[in-house]
Every structure is written in C-alpha cells, then in structure tokens.
Amino acid sequence: xxxxxxxxxxxxxxxxxxxxxxxxxxxxxxxxxxxxxxxxxxxxxxxxxxxxxxxxxxxxxxxxxxxxxxxxxxxxxxxxxxxxxxxxxxxxxxxxxxxxxxxxxxxxxxxxxxxxxxxxxxxxxxxxxxxxxxxxxxxxxxxxxxxxxxxxxxxxxxxxxxxxxxxxxxxxxxxxxxxxxxxxxxxxxxxxxxxxxxxxxxxxxxxxxxxxxxxxxxxxxxxxxxxxxx
Amino acid sequence: xxxxxxxxxxxxxxxxxxxxxxxxxxxxxxxxxxxxxxxxxxxxxxxxxxxxxxxxxxxxxxxxxxxxxxxxxxxxxxxxxxxxxxxxxxxxxxxxxxxxxxxxxxxxxxxxxxxxxxxxxxxxxxxxxxxxxxxxxxxxxxxxxxxxxxxxxxxxxxxxxxxxxxxxxxxxxxxxxxxxxxxxxxxxxxxxxxxxxxxxxxxxxxxxxxxxxxxxxxxxxxxxxxxxxxxxxxxxxxxxxxxxxxxxxxxxxxxxxxxxxxxxxxxxxxxxxxxxxxxxxxxxxxxxxxxxxxxxxxxxxxxxxxxxxxxxxxxxxxxxxxxxxxxxxxxxxxxxxxxxxxxxxxxxxxxxxxxxxxxxxxxxxxxxxxxxxxxxxxxxxxxxxxxxxxxxxxxxxxxxxxxxxxxxxxxxxxxxxxxxxxxxxxxxxxxxxxxxxxxxxxxxxxxxxxxxxxxxxxxxxxxxxxxxxxx
Numbered sequence: 146x147x148x149x150x151x152x153x154x155x156x157x158x159x160x161x162x163x164x165x166x167x168x169x170x171x172x173x174x175x176x177x178x179x180x181x182x183x184x185x186x187x188x189x190x191x192x193x194x195x196x197x198x199x200x201x202x203x204x205x206x207x208x209x210x211x212x213x214x215x216x217x218x219x220x221x222x223x224x225x226x227x228x229x230x231x232x233x234x235x236x237x238x239x240x241x242x243x244x245x246x247x248x249x250x251x252x253x254x255x256x257x258x259x260x261x262x263x264x265x266x267x268x269x270x271x272x273x274x275x276x277x278x279x280x281x282x283x284x285x286x287x288x289x290x291x292x293x294x295x296x297x298x299x300x301x302x303x304x305x306x307x308x309x310x311x312x313x314x315x316x317x318x319x320x321x322x323x324x325x326x327x328x329x330x331x332x333x334x335x336x337x338x339x340x341x342x343x344x345x346x347x348x349x350x351x352x353x354x355x356x357x358x359x360x361x362x363x364x365x366x367x368x369x370x371x372x373x374x375x
Numbered sequence: 376x377x378x379x380x381x382x383x384x385x386x387x388x389x390x391x392x393x394x395x396x397x398x399x400x401x402x403x404x405x406x407x408x409x410x411x412x413x414x415x416x417x418x419x420x421x422x423x424x425x426x427x428x429x430x431x432x433x434x435x436x437x438x439x440x441x442x443x444x445x446x447x448x449x450x451x452x453x454x455x456x457x458x459x460x461x462x463x464x465x466x467x468x469x470x471x472x473x474x475x476x477x478x479x480x481x482x483x484x485x486x487x488x489x490x491x492x493x494x495x496x497x498x499x500x501x502x503x504x505x506x507x508x509x510x511x512x513x514x515x516x517x518x519x520x521x522x523x524x525x526x527x528x529x530x531x532x533x534x535x536x537x538x539x540x541x542x543x544x545x546x547x548x549x550x551x552x553x554x555x556x557x558x559x560x561x562x563x564x565x566x567x568x569x570x571x572x573x574x575x576x577x578x579x580x581x582x583x584x585x586x587x588x589x590x591x592x593x594x595x596x597x598x599x600x601x602x603x604x605x606x607x608x609x610x611x612x613x614x615x616x617x618x619x620x621x622x623x624x625x626x627x628x629x630x631x632x633x634x635x636x637x638x639x640x641x642x643x644x645x646x647x648x649x650x651x652x653x654x655x656x657x658x659x660x661x662x663x664x665x666x667x668x669x670x671x672x673x674x675x676x677x678x679x680x681x682x683x684x685x686x687x688x689x690x691x692x693x694x695x696x697x698x699x700x701x702x703x704x705x706x707x708x709x710x711x712x713x714x715x716x717x718x719x720x721x722x723x724x725x726x727x728x729x730x731x732x733x734x735x736x737x738x739x740x741x742x743x744x745x746x747x748x749x750x751x752x753x754x755x756x757x758x759x760x761x762x763x764x765x766x767x768x769x770x771x772x773x774x775x776x777x778x779x780x781x782x783x784x785x786x787x788x789x790x791x792x793x794x795x796x797x798x799x800x801x802x803x804x805x806x807x808x809x810x811x812x813x814x815x816x817x818x819x820x821x822x823x824x825x826x827x828x829x830x831x832x833x834x835x836x837x838x839x840x841x842x843x844x845x846x
Contacts, residue, residue: 270640272648275604280642288638296643296651298608305655352640 149174152349152374158209161351161374165214166207166254168370172355175343177336179367180259186252188234192227194255200225201258204233206241210248217244223258259368262359263319263328267337267367269299269344269353277344281306281337283315284357291315300345306337319360328360336365351375386576386584388476389510390519390566392451394423395526396443396474398465399456401426401434405530408456409434414552417534418523423448443472452476454516454526459483462512463497470505477502479512480528485572486513499574514571515548520564521590529553539563540592540675542585543667544578546570546599555668561812562668563675565590577602579610586614593674595621595667604652611656619674619838623661624649657841659834665823666830672820673831677794679839682762684710685832686755688732689767694825695731698765701826705833707763716758723747723754738769745779749786756791763832767825768799774806777813784817794835796828797821 151167163171169179181198184207185191195202206219214220218240221233237253264284272278275298282294295312297305310316310333321327336358344350351374355367395415399408412426412435424437425446431439440446443453443465453474455465459481469477484495495512502509510517518525520536529551536557542565543550551569555562565588568581578598585591594614601607601624614620653660661667685707689695699709709730712720717728724737724747732755738744756764770776787795797819799807811821822828 266638268638268640270643272604272643272645274601274645275608275648275652278643278648278651280638282638282642288642292642294638294642294647296647298604298648298652298655301655308654354638356638 149347152347155374160209162209162212163372163374164207164209164251164254165205165370166251168353168372169254169367171372172343172367172370175339177339177343177355177367178365179370180256182254182256184252185234185255188231191234191253191255192230195224195227195230198255198257202230203256203258204230204237204253205256206237207251207254208241208245208248209251211241211245211250217241256368259359259366260361262361262366263325264357265319265328265333265360265365266294266354266356267340267358268355269340269350271351272298277348279309279337279341279344281309281333282313283318287313287315288356297341299341301338301341303334303338306334306341309337310334326362329363329365332363332365333358333360336367349374386476386508386580388451389478389508389517389568389576390524390584390588391522392422392476392524394425394448394451395420395524396425396427396440396446396450396453396469397456397526398427398443398453399480399528401428401431401439406528408528410530411454411456411526411528412437414525414527414531415523418520418525419535420523420525422451422522422524425450443468443474446472450474452478454478454480456480456528459491459494459512463494463501466498466501466507470501470507475505475507476510477507478510478514478516478526479571479574480514480516481511482513484512485574495572495574502575509575510568511571512574514569515551515553516569518552518564518567525552527552531558533558537561537563538565538590540565540590541671542566542568542588542591542594543596543671544568544570544581544594545597545667546573547597549664550597550667561816565592573600573602579603579606582607582610582614582620586610586617591618593619593621593671595623595661595671597623597625597664597667599625601649601652604648608652608656611652611658615657616842619659619671619834620657621659621661621667621670621834622653623664623667659838666827669823669827670831670834672815672822673794673796673835674838676815676818676820677796677835678792679842680763680794680832680836681792681839683707683836684760684762685829686710686712686732686758686761686764687730687767688734688752688755688764690733690735690738690769691767692731692733692735694767695733698767698825698829699731701829702833705830705837707829707833707836710758710761712755713758713760716754716760719754720751723751727751745776745783748779749783752783752787753790756787756793756795761793763793763836764795765825765828765832766795766797768797768810770799770801770803770806770810772801772803772806774803774809777806777810780810781813781817784814784819787819788817794832795819796831798825798828 166184183194203222268280277299282288287293295309319328426439429441484491720728
C-alpha cells in the first residue's frame with residue numbers, strides 16, 4: 146500500500162476531513178470494495194458521469210464544508226433520466242448554497258444506485274489508552290439506538306474479525322433471518338481486516354467510518370465513507 | 376547487586392530485598408513505621424531491617440539510624456512513611472546511599488491537591504535521575520510471604536501469610552494484609568502489590584515481573600486505569616498462555632464516552648475498549664470485588680478441565696438446577712453419566728444415578744451414610760463423561776460429619792485430574808468455616824456460594840480453551 150497523495154493535498158489546503166469522493170478513492174486504492182462513484186464538477190459532467198455509470202444513479206453534494214449532506218438537501222436518489230439529473234443538480238446547488246453560503250463546493254458525486262442488502266457499519270477511532278480501535282455493527286437503529294457493536298484493538302487477526310461479527314446480538318440477521326439472503330461473512334471479514342491494515346499503515350488517519358456497508362450473499366460493498374485525518 | 380541498574384521489568388529488589396530501611400515514626404501506634412518493623416519481625420523477614428529516624432535510638436531491639444546515610448550496610452529497598460512534604464529530601468538521601476527501590480507509603484500526593492501533584496512530580500524526577508524505582512506513593516505496599524516480607528503499615532493481628540501461587544495486585548490497599556484475613560482463611564499468596572498512585576511501577580511492570588516469578592501461578596488485579604494500553608495488551612498476549620490473568624476494572628460506565636461526530640468515536644467508551652483488549656489479550660475479566668479473592672483459587676489449587684462436561688453432586692435438586700442455569704453462561708453443560716456409573720450409583724441408593732446426583736434422599740435413610748459417600752464421589756469422578764465437578768456439601772450443626780468429608784477428600788487427592796469446586800452450607804457458621812478451612816488446606820477450593828463455584832469452573836474451562844488454542 147503506497148502513500149496516499151490525498152494526504153499532501155489536505156495538508157496544503159489546511160483541512161482534515163476528506164470529502165466522500167476523496168474517502169472512497171482512498172478506500173479503492175486500499176483494495177476495499179466501494180460503490181462506483183465519479184466526481185462531476187458541473188451539470189454537464191453530472192449527466193456524462195450518469196450515462197457512463199448507468200441509470201439509476203444518486204447525486205450527492207461534494208464539499209468538504211458540508212457535513213450533513215442529506216439534511217441540507219444535498220442528496221438526490223434513484224435518478225433515471227438525463228432530465229432528472231439536470232433538475233437534481235440544480236436543486237442540490239440551490240439548497241446547499243442557501244444552507245452553507247460560504248461552502249467550498251467541488252461539485253457533486255455521482256454514484257450507482259445499489260441493490261438492497263443488509264446494512265452494516267465498519268469504523269475506526271483512536272482511544273487515548275489503547276490507540277487505534279476498530280468497530281463493527283449492524284447499521285441504522287442497531288448502531289444508533291441499541292449500540293449493538295463490537296470492538297477490537299488494531300492490529301487484529303482474522304480470528305478477531307470473525308469474533309467481532311459473531312459477537313454482536315444482531316448476528317442472526319447476517320445469517321439470513323426469515324428467508325433473507327445470508328450475508329457473505331468472509332467478505333465482511335476481509336473488509337474489516339483491510340481496514341485494520343489501512344489504519345495500521347497510516348497512523349495519520351484519526352477516524353474512518355464506512356456507513357453503510359451493504360452485505361450481500363456474495364460480497365460486501367461500502368456505500369458511504371468518511372475519513373478524518375489527525 | 377552493586378552497580379546493577381534496575382531494569383524496569385525487574386522488580387526483584389521490591390520483593391526479594393536482602394535489606395530494608397524503614398523511614399518513619401517508631402512511636403507505638405496502630406499505623407506507621409513501628410507497625411512495619413513489628414510486622415516484619417513477626418513474619419520472620421529473611422533480610423536485614425534498618426529503622427531510620429533522628430529522634431529514636433532503638434525500636435523493638437533494633438538500632439535506629441539518624442539518617443539512611445548512616446546505615447552501615449547496603450540497602451536494597453527503602454520504605455518511606457513520613458509526611459509528604461518531607462519525602463523529597465529523604466529521597467535525595469536515599470539516592471545518595473545508592474538505593475534503587477522505594478516504597479512510598481506516605482499520602483498527600485497527586486491524589487490530594489495541586490501541591491501533591493507537584494510533590495509527586497518532584498519525587499518522580501529524583502527517582503528518574505538516579506535510576507531508582509518507586510511503588511506508590513499512597514500505597515499500603517507489597518508482600519512476599521516466602522521470605523517474610525510483610526512490611527504492612529497497619530496492624531493486622533496476625534503474623535504470617537501462607538506461601539502459595541496467587542499474586543494479588545491493585546490500585547487500592549483493599550488487597551493488602553490489613554484488609555483481608557489472609558491468615559485466617561489460610562490463603563496461599565505469592566506476591567501482593569498495591570500500586571498506589573502508580574507514579575512509576577504500574578500494572579505492566581508487575582505483569583512482566585510475575586510472568587517470570589516461579590512462585591506465581593495465577594495473577595489477579597484490581598485496576599482503575601491502564602497507563603499504557605498497547606504495552607498492556609502486548610504483555611497480556613505473552614503472559615496469559617502461561618498464567619491466567621484475572622482483572623477487575625472500574626469505570627464500566629459510559630462516563631468516558633467522548634464527543635465525536637462518528638458513531639465509532641462516540642461508542643468507543645472505555646469499557647467497550649477494555650473488553651476488546653481482554654478478549655485479544657486472553658484476560659479473564661472479573662465483575663465483583665469478592666471475585667478477586669475467590670476465583671484465582673481454582674487455578675492455584677486445581678487442574679484445568681479437559682472438557683466442558685460438568686458433574687454436580689448435591690443434597691438438593693434445587694441447587695443443582697440453579698447451578699445448571701449458571702453453568703450455561705460459561706459454556707459448561709450438564710454431563711450425562713455413563714450407564715456403568717448409573718448402575719453403580721443406583722446400587723448404592725435407588726434413583727441416585729441421575730444427571731444431578733442428588734444425595735439428599737439417601738442421606739436421610741441410609742444408616743452410616745458417610746461410609747458410602749466416598750464411593751459416590753469416586754464413581755462420579757471416575758466417569759469419562761465428566762470433566763469437572765461441583766460438589767455441594769451439607770454440614771450438620773455440630774460438625775459430626777466433618778471427619779467423614781475430610782477422609783473422602785483425602786482419598787480423592789491426586790487421584791483424578793479433574794477440577795472440583797466445593798460449596799458448603801448448613802445451619803452453623805463454625806462448622807461450615809471449619810470444614811472449608813480444612814478442605815482448602817488439602818488443596819480443594821471452597822467457594823462463597825455455588826454460583827461462584829460454577830463461575831470458577833467456567834473460567835477455568837474458558838482458560839483451558841485459550842491455552843489449547845495458543846499452543
């Protein structure tokens with residue numbers, strides 16, 4: 146895993162939060178499966194990117210200053226036609242400029258709408274006593290309300306990653322609850338191990354969160370990502 | 376030892392000093408230098424004792440030196456028990472004397488106020504500059520029963536502690552000789568250490584020392600903080616395949632939760648992270664203070680179970696059922712007796728050959744029940760389907776049955792490589808205590824209640840799995 150050029154760029158620009166697009170690019174380089182995403186600087190590029198990726202797509206505001214993308218009207222989902230892309234682009238720009246008049250805007254990220262799967266979360270942070278730690282849990286209310294998550298100290302072994310997944314109370318959901326497709330546990334294990342490795346090799350990463358990761362029967366795919374540097 | 380620089384992981388001077396200077400008051404009291412000297416003399420400390428104080432000439436038949444610098448011989452360890460403001464000056468004198476290890480009992484340091492924080496910084500600096508190591512300040516000290524090193528600053532009312540395999544450490548004096556009836560319960564100890572304010576020697580140093588201490592078979596600790604989490608994890612990974620490490624840690628609340636924009640950051644509370652460290656480091660996490668003393672006994676006195684099949688002998692079915700529920704939590708399951716065992720037990724008393732061997736009904740009707748009791752225990756323990764045993768004993772008020780139980784357990788000694796946890800109940804405390812003491816003397820741990828006995832067998836089984844996995 147080579148050095149990530151993005152770290153230098155952030156240093157130059159004096160910021161610590163990577164945009165969603167930058168985060169995904171970094172993860173892709175680290176060999177972690179992420180949903181296909183392109184950065185479009187303007188409306189025209191948004192249309193072109195959508196056509197290349199293939200409909201349906203989602204547009205999301207790409208700005209280091211916009212933290213709550215959905216709340217500020219910066220996200221449009223399930224867009225199926227060129228006309229819808231154009232309209233969505235304009236609406237996003239209008240809404241975000243109103244909420245964040247001084248935000249630096251890179252454009253929008255165009256990403257493929259993904260098929261539904263079981264939502265999980267993989268994250269890392271730094272503990273004052275134990276240093277970098279990694280977390281796994283089910284997404285949505287499981288993490289927010291029930292705090293059904295497991296932790297390990299980085300670096301971890303394959304055995305640790307496997308235990309992390311089995312430890313959460315919601316594990317039966319990943320095994321295929323009530324006819325739902327069972328999730329591919331080895332794919333999740335591999336993703337957790339790669340994240341652990343990424344953090345081990347790059348101590349300048351302060352926090353990382355893949356939320357959600359969609360767990361499928363055959364694979365796992367990170368749909369949104371957020372990386373903060375020290 | 377001259378000229379030797381104490382390595383951080385070599386705490387031998389603290390536990391095996393050939394000479395010990397005690398700097399404190401030698402007025403007769405229930406706390407202080409006088410008590411330290413008297414306790415050391417009573418325990419038969421194997422090294423030289425040098426009391427130090429300019430105001431005294433003699434204490435308990437020992438010459439008192441005006442300053443540590445006046446002591447004629449070499450001093451391996453100093454114990455300082457004076458007002459906190461006087462400690463730095465005395466420390467300077469100790470370094471001039473070439474002393475490399477200091478137990479600072481005095482309080483009034485970082486635990487108290489700003490002035491104390493500054494004082495602690497000062498003594499740490501003096502120690503660091505002179506390659507001296509400190510246990511404390513604000514500590515009740517250490518103990519090593521093997522050489523009579525019990526420099527306890529409080530009156531204990533007993534003289535000696537039995538040598539044994541259990542090392543007990545903590546950030547509290549609640550584990551020291553004045554706080555637990557070590558002698559009365561005949562508790563076998565290898566080392567005791569109260570870290571106090573942990574200005575220097577901490578849990579990691581102690582783990583490394585105990586790792587190489589042949590007397591220590593099991594380590595139990597009470598911790599409030601962990602100073603270097605990563606070092607702690609690294610050492611734990613190395614120690615736990617060799618010796619079980621049991622830790623009670625405070626701070627299980629979410630107080631430590633940090634404000635963070637991400638879920639990971641806000642959910643990464645101290646307790647969750649420490650739990651993770653325990654799993655990766657193979658540490659057995661305790662839940663209650665009493666467990667610090669109770670649970671290590673299974674490791675110190677009994678072999679590890681080879682499987683998870685639990686046998687239960689009880690005077691009452693109720694306890695058997697409750698014990699079975701408890702056992703499930705630790706992955707133990709009720710053993711099915713072999714047909715041979717069932718036949719043998721049923722021959723002793725009809726209906727005895729059940730999964731929970733209930734001896735209550737037979738006890739009442741069989742004349743001279745104690746004559747068949749040893750055979751019941753041996754038959755159950757001999758069964759290949761059984762890996763460990765909870766034995767529930769009822770003791771009569773006058774203790775008439777004691778000799779029968781003792782005789783039985785004596786016959787079991789070293790015969791079966793299977794751990795036995797015992798719980799004793801009955802109407803009179805003197806009989807219960809008498810039997811418990813005598814059984815533990817034979818090497819069979821008796822637990823405060825049957826849930827604790829089950830937990831002891833449960834953690835022994837979990838430790839056995841880990842040990843197998845590592846080898």
